[in-house]
Amino acid sequence: MASCTMSSTSCCAQCSQQFPEGLFYEFEGRDYCEQYFQMLFAPCCHQCGAFVIGRVSKAMNNSWNPECFRCDLCQEVLSDIAFIKNAGRHLCRPCHNREKARGVGKYICQKSHAIIDEQLLIFKNDPYHLDHFNCANCGKELTADARELKGKLYCRPCHDKMRVPICGACRRPIEGQVVNAMGK
Numbered sequence: 001m002a003s004c005t006m007s008s009t010s011c012c013a014q015c016s017q018q019f020p021e022g023l024f025y026e027f028e029g030r031d032y033c034e035q036y037f038q039m040l041f042a043p044c045c046h047q048c049g050a051f052v053i054g055r056v057s058k059a060m061n062n063s064w065n066p067e068c069f070r071c072d073l074c075q076e077v078l079s080d081i082a083f084i085k086n087a088g089r090h091l092c093r094p095c096h097n098r099e100k101a102r103g104v105g106k107y108i109c110q111k112s113h114a115i116i117d118e119q120l121l122i123f124k125n126d127p128y129h130l131d132h133f134n135c136a137n138c139g140k141e142l143t144a145d146a147r148e149l150k151g152k153l154y155c156r157p158c159h160d161k162m163r164v165p166i167c168g169a170c171r172r173p174i175e176g177q178v179v180n181a182m183g184k
Helices: 033-041 093-104 154-159
Strands: 003-006 023-027 031-034 058-059 062-064 083-086 089-092 120-123 126-129 147-149 152-153
Touching: 023 033, 031 033, 083 093, 089 093, 147 154, 152 154
Parallel strands: none
Antiparallel strands: 003 023, 023 031, 058 062, 083 089, 120 126, 147 152
8 A cells, every 4th residue: 555655855766856845655665756656556547547546446447536437327426336237338226227127128116226027006107116105095005006196195995985086987086187067
């Protein structure tokens, strides 16, 4: 590990010049000026090309400044989270799952970011696994025929019992706009 210290008398082991303002980097028992320390020992960031000083993110046979290592699709920083190598790209888990689902024609749950293999629930135009929601009235786990009312989800029986208009022809609750005709 390299360390930077202050000195008034020593010289760079590579260029033999005195250290400007006494600042030098020590590596394996030898002292180096900043320029030669970077050229000899500091890795270059694969993204921006700058020397990586401090923490280095190593991934896909390259070195990265932590803030430069990002998901190729959404640009989320990947330095501190798991990533997936996908066709030479580095992707965060949600983007990887979306790409995978797109390839097999399936939905991605907007809560768990996993592929939905079984029945799904569409809530506010987004797909979810059924087991992420329970009826706001009885607490029962919802099925694909769940209904939304005033921003809350209900199982079909609870929804049908609420004071919603009933269709005069089919006797089922009306979702959306209501048109009254002939007193019904």
